Amino acid sequence: MKIGVLALQGAVREHVKMLEMAGAEASPVKRPEDLEELDGLVMPGGESTTISKLMHQYDLMEPVRQMGRSGKPLFGTCAGLILLARRIEGTEDSHLGLMDITVRRNAFGRQRESFEARMDISGVADDYEAVFIRAPYITETGPEVEVLSSLGDRIVVVRQKHLLGAAFHPELTEDIRLHSHFVKMVRDSRATPVI
Ligand code: GLN
Numbered sequence: 675m676k677i678g679v680l681a682l683q684g685a686v687r688e689h690v691k692m693l694e695m696a697g698a699e700a701s702p703v704k705r706p707e708d709l710e711e712l713d714g715l716v717m718p719g720g721e722s723t724t725i726s727k728l729m730h731q732y733d734l735m736e737p738v739r740q741m742g743r744s745g746k747p748l749f750g751t752c753a754g755l756i757l758l759a760r761r762i763e764g765t766e767d768s769h770l771g772l773m774d775i776t777v778r779r780n781a782f783g784r785q786r787e788s789f790e791a792r793m794d795i796s797g798v799a800d801d802y803e804a805v806f807i808r809a810p811y812i813t814e815t816g817p818e819v820e821v822l823s824s825l826g827d828r829i830v831v832v833r834q835k836h837l838l839g840a841a842f843h844p845e846l847t848e849d850i851r852l853h854s855h856f857v858k859m860v861r862d863s864r865a866t867p868v869i
Contacts, residue, residue, distance in 0.1 A: 677713060686718060725753055743772070755810060795822050840852060
């Protein structure tokens with residue numbers, strides 16, 4: 675099983691390391707050819723408009739979208755979650771537009787640029803420590819989207835079939851439970867394709 679990590683911006687090495695610790699083979703993705711033979715893809719945090727521009731520039735937007743449409747698991751974290759979203763508040767544009775959610779960017783406000791929070795993630799992890807950095811949260815979810823975790827009424831972890839999204843940076847702690855969950859999603863999708 676091989677999982678890629680989109681390597682245009684963000685903590686790529688940390689994601690690779692955590693996927694390996696979770697039992698997968700992992701490799702950075704910079705060009706469309708790097709997507710060949712992957713069973714899943716992680717999209718790290720960073721700045722979503724910049725990552726999106728680079729994805730267009732490197733001809734990665736359409737092949738990643740196709741990968742998601744064909745049922746291969748995608749995991750978007752922070753900016754990666756924004757890339758997955760079908761709707762972004764305040765703009766008509768979206769990036770991959772695959773997940774039936776609305777996101778609000780930089781949603782926790784200036785005073786809370788970055789913070790840590792402990793939370794339970796349904797079916798994934800109890801007492802999980804999450805690092806938020808200029809994080810978005812999810813304001814609306816469609817019928818196929820499962821909410822796995824919220825901070826009050828702010829939704830921060832979601833799953834829609836083979837798509838997983840988290841508003842924080844799971845690669846910045848030592849806790850591999852979310853990566854392990856994604857590795858399991860990839861393993862399951864190989865056994866039983868969702869599409
Ligand atoms: N605020 C960033 C954006 O809108 C996301 C921040 C992050 O990935 N840490 O793209």
